[in-house]
Amino acid sequence: MELTRAKAKDKAEPKKRKLSESKKDMLSGYLYVAPFFIIFGIIGLYPAIFSIYLAFQKWSGFGEMEYVGMQNFTLVLQDPLFWKSLYNTLIIGVMGTAPQLIVGIILAYFLNLAVIKFTNFFRVTIFMPYITSMVAVALVFGVFFSNNESALANYVIGWFGVDPINWKTSEWGAKIAISLMVFWRWVGYNTIIYLAGLQSIPKDLYEAAKIDGANGVQQFFHITIPLLKPFIVLTVFMSTVGALQLFAEPTVFLGGSAFNRDEAMTVVMYLYRDAFNLNSFGTASATAVLLLIIIVIIASINTWLTSGSKRRKKVRAKHAKG
Template identity: 50%
Template sequence: MATTKKSKGLTEKKRTALSAYLFISPFFILFAIFGLFPMIFSFYLSFFRWDGLNAMEFNGFKNFSFIFNDPVFFSSIKNTFLIGIMGTVPQIVAALLIAFALNSALLRFRNTFRTLVFLPYITSIVSVAIIFGLIFNNQPFGFANYFLSFFDLGPIRWNADYWPVKIAIATMVFWRWVGYNTIIFLAGMQSIPRELYEAAKIDGATVGQQIRLITLPMLKPITMFVVFTATIGSLQLFTEPLIFLGRGLREEGITMVAYLWRDAFVYNSFGTASAAAIVLFLIIITLTAINLLITNQLGRSKKVS
């Protein structure tokens, strides 16, 4: 009798587990088809010469040798990091300051302002790139050049010169992501217990001391998360330079993702594009490991203190 109940119980347990696996299986199936398989195939393809139509031809490490001898590839790496820094660092600082303002009890219509700040994030990225392409037009009537004319500065070739290209694309990145990071910081601020601020007020702490000694230390995990996601996002920058520069993707503004896209879908060289994707993957993994190492060190130091 006991054996029968035990076997029946195991059967019910297996049925429950099977039901759970069936419910979560769509995610793993879709991830395997659209995520895991392309990554494995891209790694495989990086050792072959293929134009997408004819038979694959194994060429070993020649694809990697080609991109490492291509000055445009190194320009794409440099551009990716420069545009990422120019668009990310000011963005995080601005998002933190705006979050402080939106979290203030003195601000009226806070929900309205929060919605307005978040709107750029849900705006079509193609629309954003087109609008900023008009703002940073090379002609004197372009908004940016028209504004500079008030300071007796001549028109700038925003999509051709070295630094103007990066400034224009970084501005797009800043405008689109500052609202998202503001909401993340705001959520972190609202999770801080109010009792800490009340105790600090009783002890005579000023607003600046409360921010420096309570808010910023408590926001450290949120800040690390924002820096991590912003870094990964900057390494995947593609649509902004493509729309702003066109299919030509000038060397002054081409990014790593744009470089591998051009090799694959403009030059039909899927092997070198896959090799560039592998290099980008290794860069992301390295930066992720560094971020995790720094996060763990900060967490340990916090526990010790």
């Protein structure tokens, strides 16, 4: 190292270098990370701090701010609509993501079986819903699940003798429709992640289990699921955070009436309505802070539940293998 640097100096001497090589590297280092941190300061850090500050102010977006202490938080926490929107978010979150993860694991497991051919075709088609935008999905499902008696969803449930439902204006209709569109768009995404996980499991484990007489179901629960755990933890974490931030799907699905009805209002919609429809930036910021706290709590609980105590051992085993 010393030698190369000395050599470099020798060679560079005629160009009159004032800075040593390591000083230059240091400068370059700071210079090259600077754009990111400048943007982070403006777009990330400053808004986050300002939001927390705003949560304690009364402000309509114009004019003077007025310090109001905890008042914004009490206003939000005493508002039944806030609790309704939190309830909606949680229900849609559970209905939209839990089945998605289970179906994702099953599909990935099937795609990973040696006997199955055309896996690339299935992978591409099952993944395809993910490339559509949330708005597009919400509009298409908005037509599937319209309030018309002839809506496709009503036609299908008619086969089972169920009466037509006003999907957009009923308590459970709206939630089911929105959960289904979340499910449809994300199931392939999770399948791809699980498939990557399954492919990292050494095949000889299954061979050994087969020799020991384990059947397919036993192999699934005793080899596949435990070794897939890091991937399950990851997808549960991402789905939880995503579900709590739900906004586009219900807003576009309900269209003009999105902010006037409460069947599918989510926490972010509540926040948006406070800020941009009611010009109450203080309570909206308080809601944003509450949302952050809710996300941290629920994401930690879910991650803790899915990771469990055995996790570390398995992860270590996986790393040793790979």
